[in-house]
Amino acid sequence: MAAVRLKDIAKDLGVSTVTVSKVLRGNPEIGEKTRARVLKRVRELNYQPNMQARGLAGGRSFTAGLVVPDLVHPFFGEFAKSLGGALRASGLGLMLASSEEDPEIEVQEIRTLLNRGVDVLLVASCQTLESESLFFGDGARPLLLIDRNFTKIGASFVGSDDVQVGEMGTRHLISLGRKHVAHIGGQGMSPAVDRQAGYRKAMAAAKIKVPANFVVTRDRIEESGDSVGYYAMQELLSQGARPDAVFCYNDLSALGAMKAAMQAGLRIPEDIAFVGCGNLRYAEYLKVPLTSIDHGTERLGVAAANLASQLAESPLSLAQTVLLEPRLMVRRSSVAE
Amino acid sequence: MAAVRLKDIAKDLGVSTVTVSKVLRGNPEIGEKTRARVLKRVRELNYQPNMQARGLAGGRSFTAGLVVPDLVHPFFGEFAKSLGGALRASGLGLMLASSEEDPEIEVQEIRTLLNRGVDVLLVASCQTLESESLFFGDGARPLLLIDRNFTKIGASFVGSDDVQVGEMGTRHLISLGRKHVAHIGGQGMSPAVDRQAGYRKAMAAAKIKVPANFVVTRDRIEESGDSVGYYAMQELLSQGARPDAVFCYNDLSALGAMKAAMQAGLRIPEDIAFVGCGNLRYAEYLKVPLTSIDHGTERLGVAAANLASQLAESPLSLAQTVLLEPRLMVRRSSVAE
């Protein structure tokens, strides 16, 4: 069952390979009769074009490359899934790489993907905002940033409106009558910065002053998973003025924070309410179901796929930005049953 | 910053492209002096080989293809992550496709991956065992089955020893003094079959008869997520003889089953104990932390990557089977604190 090539079909029919190629490519200069014969034989032999050769000759590989920091992170998993499906519908394959949250691996993976000839590069970068000047592809292929934006680069972007995310979560807590809303934040990336900005915006709109020690950010390098939130919460609690609500940068940190709060004997949500971001699956099975902000990850994937296939076809088209509206999912961590 | 090609380096140095290629390939027939000059220039220009061309000429693409049923499923997410990292270490890229649990899409994705010239194909198939004769690649590329085995095909396999998984979970429940251990099973795939076999083996070893209505399997098609377990548990409870323990096919079904049990007023684990499979993340944050069997997903990924890179290098080597030992993670769903 060796692969059947263009040449085989051509020889079979007594035509040239070019003719067959033209038929498959939809070139109108081939006569109806020949076209029909070719198409028939193509189906009979179940011909499948060799994409490597096609890529070499045509300068396109019909493949998109995706670099994510961590495939296990529910957001990126869902995103990759949704993206892959939508890309397939556009005839694009997906090459996947994980940077393991390491900027150097990220650069390496990007290089590898480019060498493999991807038509468009999607990156959820783990570079910090300061390193904006760093290597981001070779400029020859369109770049599409995911979730984390680097405005100075001028690349396309698909993600959530994170300022709104921050506002929405914080406003929810305020609307519940909480006056002492703290924030456990992330570091370096645009979502972290923007969500904190949204938090401050909502607080300002409600005319509530934000005490300096109410915003805690911890370096993600030294800690992993939920421990960031855990230690951040301990830090908050060790201070005099205790918050009655916390808006957390993401769900995992919210989990850690809730753990620390419960260990300190606080009741959720009576004594202290929590809001996370990401709306991770199983959120409803948790000990305390978590109120969270949903990014509409599937829609993000579809939007990214659309933009990607457009960029793959016309690499020189202008950079575009797609921002999706977040949605608040209210659960027990903020509202008692 | 257009891509630098072999030809550019060659022209620069006044040698032929073949010479450069030979140097990079480690061919010993090139003199020390030339070799040094070439390597120097290669580094200066930061030359990156075009993998498409390399693949065309050499018949290898240095790429592995992976087809999973659902990237969001924690097992496959973790597996893909681990696999990708380990493959990278072997110089292989990863092309990812998701079949969405649809056998037809699966076949389509496999075709696509083969057209793209992957050197080896890894598939966690969603075909049922009966459809073994179905299309599984073209036979020209080595096939590596993941998690779900099809013994008749004679392909390589990497997965858990699922009979042992079933035994281990069931034995744990029996060792806790439970006499009425039921089983909520999956359908069609080898893990489901094997785990049920393990369950029966453990029951037989303890000389406990398995009532016919103590084994419930439901068709996964009509239901999704945890609802399988939910309805299965209701089915179990609606019968006269009530179990005091349930060994579940996977964690999600265990979650659903526990939900149904709690709704029926049963206390976990006092009245009824549960064991799941998969040891999904967040298991410890659950309302009732779930005792589960860990597959060592990361190790599976690494093992698969090793085998895959070996198969990619010598496609004709014999099919191999790698079975990893499962580990029991005891939590509150089976043992009170």
Add this chain to the structure above:
DNA sequence: GTCATTCGCGTAATCGGTAACGCAAAGCGA
């Protein structure tokens, strides 16, 4: 000092497909 090796590198063909051009036959108007 010859002849046979080895060494070191280049030439040509190939992988499977695509794009630019060429060219014969058919169509058409006058």
Add this chain to the structure above:
DNA sequence: TCGCTTTGCGTTACCGATTACGCGAATGAC
């Protein structure tokens, strides 16, 4: 019927690499 445009398909070159071979020069044996 002559000449000009289409129509329909084939030739050639090329994408960027690799492998098989060829050949001149340096090397060594005698």
